[in-house]
Amino acid sequence: MSERSEGWRARIARLLEGYDRMLRLGHEAEIRRELEERDDLVMLLLFGEAMGLPNPVSYYTLELYPALIEAYHDWHQRMGMERSPLDHIRCC
Amino acid sequence: MNAVWLAVATLALYLFGWLWYSRYLAERLYGLDPRFTTPAHRYRDGIDFVPTNKWVLWGHHFTSVAGAAPIVGPAIAMYWGWGPALAWVGLGTVFAAGVHDFGALVLSVRHRGQSVGTMADRIIGRRAKLLFLFIILILILMVNAVFAWVIAKLFISNPAAVLPVALQIPMALWMGRRILRRGGSLLVPSLVALAVMYGTAVLTSRLEWLQIDLVGWLGGEGASTALLGLEATPASFLIWIVVLLGYVYIASTLPVWKLLQPRDYINAQQLLVGLGILYAGLFLLQPAVTAPIYNTEATTPWFPLLFITIACGAISGFHALVASGTSSKQLDREPDARTVGYLGALGEGALALITIIAVATLFAGPGEFLESYSSFAAAGNAGLGNFVEGASQLAGGVGIPPDIAATIVALIIVCFAATTLDSAVRLLRYIIGELGTEYGVHPLARRHVGTSLAIGLTALLVLVPDGGKGLGSGGYLLWPLFGTSNQLLAGITLMLLSLWLYRKGRNPLPTLVPMLFLLTMTIWAMTQQVVFEWSGLGAAEAEWLLFAFGAAILGFALWILLEAVRLFRRRDELEALRDPADEAPELEGGYRE
Numbered sequence: 001m002s003e004r005s006e007g008w009r010a011r012i013a014r015l016l017e018g019y020d021r022m023l024r025l026g027h028e029a030e031i032r033r034e035l036e037e038r039d040d041l042v043m044l045l046l047f048g049e050a051m052g053l054p055n056p057v058s059y060y061t062l063e064l065y066p067a068l069i070e071a072y073h074d075w076h077q078r079m080g081m082e083r084s085p086l087d088h089i090r091c092c
Numbered sequence: 093m094n095a096v097w098l099a100v101a102t103l104a105l106y107l108f109g110w111l112w113y114s115r116y117l118a119e120r121l122y123g124l125d126p127r128f129t130t131p132a133h134r135y136r137d138g139i140d141f142v143p144t145n146k147w148v149l150w151g152h153h154f155t156s157v158a159g160a161a162p163i164v165g166p167a168i169a170m171y172w173g174w175g176p177a178l179a180w181v182g183l184g185t186v187f188a189a190g191v192h193d194f195g196a197l198v199l200s201v202r203h204r205g206q207s208v209g210t211m212a213d214r215i216i217g218r219r220a221k222l223l224f225l226f227i228i229l230i231l232i233l234m235v236n237a238v239f240a241w242v243i244a245k246l247f248i249s250n251p252a253a254v255l256p257v258a259l260q261i262p263m264a265l266w267m268g269r270r271i272l273r274r275g276g277s278l279l280v281p282s283l284v285a286l287a288v289m290y291g292t293a294v295l296t297s298r299l300e301w302l303q304i305d306l307v308g309w310l311g312g313e314g315a316s317t318a319l320l321g322l323e324a325t326p327a328s329f330l331i332w333i334v335v336l337l338g339y340v341y342i343a344s345t346l347p348v349w350k351l352l353q354p355r356d357y358i359n360a361q362q363l364l365v366g367l368g369i370l371y372a373g374l375f376l377l378q379p380a381v382t383a384p385i386y387n388t389e390a391t392t393p394w395f396p397l398l399f400i401t402i403a404c405g406a407i408s409g410f411h412a413l414v415a416s417g418t419s420s421k422q423l424d425r426e427p428d429a430r431t432v433g434y435l436g437a438l439g440e441g442a443l444a445l446i447t448i449i450a451v452a453t454l455f456a457g458p459g460e461f462l463e464s465y466s467s468f469a470a471a472g473n474a475g476l477g478n479f480v481e482g483a484s485q486l487a488g489g490v491g492i493p494p495d496i497a498a499t500i501v502a503l504i505i506v507c508f509a510a511t512t513l514d515s516a517v518r519l520l521r522y523i524i525g526e527l528g529t530e531y532g533v534h535p536l537a538r539r540h541v542g543t544s545l546a547i548g549l550t551a552l553l554v555l556v557p558d559g560g561k562g563l564g565s566g567g568y569l570l571w572p573l574f575g576t577s578n579q580l581l582a583g584i585t586l587m588l589l590s591l592w593l594y595r596k597g598r599n600p601l602p603t604l605v606p607m608l609f610l611l612t613m614t615i616w617a618m619t620q621q622v623v624f625e626w627s628g629l630g631a632a633e634a635e636w637l638l639f640a641f642g643a644a645i646l647g648f649a650l651w652i653l654l655e656a657v658r659l660f661r662r663r664d665e666l667e668a669l670r671d672p673a674d675e676a677p678e679l680e681g682g683y684r685e
Contacts, residue, residue: 016279017277018145018147018148019151019279020277020278020279021145021148022147022148022149022151022152022155022360023151023152023155023278023279023282023357023360023361024271024277024278024357025144025148025149025152025422026152026156026353026356026418027271027278027349027353027354027356027357029139029140029142030347030348030349030353031271031272031275031349031353032138032139033139033349034272034347034349035272036139
């Protein structure tokens with residue numbers, strides 16, 4: 001009996017999740033775009049040298065590199081740079 | 093006659109369309125291939141190009157295309173009786189809208205997820221791009237003017253709906269911020285938002301002091317006011333239009349995730365809940381059809397005006413913009429296009445169907461019907477109000493008191509119309525900017541210049557036409573213009589589809605026949621309106637603004653027809669425009685069944 005009710009519960013949960021996904025499909029894309037734009041701005045501030053902008057606090061941002069290395073690859077590709085423009089970051 | 097039979101017969105026709113006709117389109121006409129790599133896989137970027145489950149995408153597509161328009165058109169077209177309206181909604185949905193929406197989706201999928209505008213530019217050339225931009229410009233202007241008119245009218249006739257509508261704005265802003273910061277499900281917050289709005293609607297329906305009744309505040313209907321010497325109703329109309337356009341100016345210049353998208357999220361739930369309640373009410377209440385099947389007293393002939401009075405709900409060119417703009421980029425497998433496109437069109441048809449039934453079952457008898465629909469002008473003024481009353485009567489079937497149901501129905505329509513208004517002004521700004529860039533008038537591309545121009549043009553269109561009862565009573569005159577420009581857009585998509593099928597050596601008749609039908613009706617109806625109604629040559633006085641827009645639309649319709657004839661005669665030109673992506677079903681890394 002309890003197995004059957006759990007099955008129903010899972011089915012209803014799946015249905016509600018599908019319903020929620022259906023409603024937020026358009027919204028999600030816009031949120032992702034907005035978040036990506038904000039991330040791009042942060043990356044530009046942190047990795048300004050890649051674009052030829054002097055970075056006065058590179059000593060401090062250096063510490064952030066390991067944490068941002070994965071995002072860095074996507075970012076430089078989005079910025080239209082096929083390969084990593086920085087010598088000391090060889091992500092690809 | 094029991095109204096359930098109308099629903100059963102039309103839904104049976106939809107079922108036939110879904111089971112048989114759409115299968116024929118999928119297999120024989122569009123040749124859907126499960127091995128074809130859809131743009132969602134080919135250009136997957138996690139934002140626009142995302143493979144999505146077909147039922148999730150169907151729900152999103154349907155809630156994006158259905159709004160206030162499939163309610164307003166049929167409610168006005170009931171003037172000719174329920175027979176012509178039902179026949180056009182039933183047959184149009186199955187043989188025109190389904191073919192068009194489904195086809196636009198497939199065409200875009202086969203052309204790298206490009207929009208109809210880009211495909212028109214590619215297939216026909218720069219002329220087509222400009223033609224397309226101008227038609228959309230006119231369509232959107234009409235959408236703005238008509239929906240601003242609809243909202244102002246509903247605010248005047250249902251003052252209890254104003255407060256709950258206003259409450260949607262801060263709640264949508266809060267939801268937008270919440271999802272940006274925390275992500276996750278919005279189901280519970282949006283249900284809370286709905287509960288707050290509907291709870292407020294219950295209160296405002298019963299407590300008069302919570303109603304924003306401008307007409308009453310200005311002294312009641314017929315009272316003269318200090319505002320430009322207008323009577324209370326036209327003065328209230330003017331105030332609401334100014335307030336609305338002010339709101340739309342601000343809303344349309346905000347990022348979409350802040351207000352527009354969360355509003356859409358709430359509205360999509362309102363649409364599904366509303367449709368569910370109305371159909372449940374119909375089957376539980378089983379009301380009798382009291383309106384005549386054909387209004388023999390109608391002085392304005394139904395042919396060809398019916399086909400431009402009901403656009404959304406029978407066929408709407410706007411759907412191609414959604415299908416080719418967003419849905420085509422999210423289609424997981426090509427065969428899913430049948431569910432998303434065709435079933436999406438049937439969903440909107442179901443909304444138009446319940447509108448016809450709500451109005452057809454409202455009256456005590458044919459006499460009351462004739463009183464409300466005494467002329468086409470009267471139908472334009474009363475149609476929407478009749479739907480609100482008829483729908484609240486149907487909602488009574490599930491136990492909702494009629495006064496509260498009327499407020500909620502008005503609230504739902506206003507929410508749909510306001511969201512459309514927001515996105516339409518935004519689109520209008522982009523188009524004005526694009527035309528400005530095209531013709532070297534660069535200031536037009538600036539956000540506030542474009543928005544001011546869009547708002548100014550909308551205000552002009554909604555305030556100038558005079559229906560004889562003063563300011564705001566002429567809005568119904570714009571409705572056929574909206575329908576016509578919407579049909580023209582559908583005509584362009586159907587032309588592109590026919591050319592594509594013709595080039596592939598398939599039978600273009602299922603798309604060509606609706607295209608020729610639409611263009612003929614459009615040209616016929618516009619000639620009638622422009623020459624005999626708005627030019628001043630007939631019995632009516634000249635309406636120069638409507639004349640100018642009508643003449644431009646007529647010119648565009650003829651232009652499309654000539655382009656179609658030219659391209660069908662020059663097959664070699666079509667061959668040169670073959671898109672390689674269309675011919676390669678299996679691409680590396682793509683979906684395989």
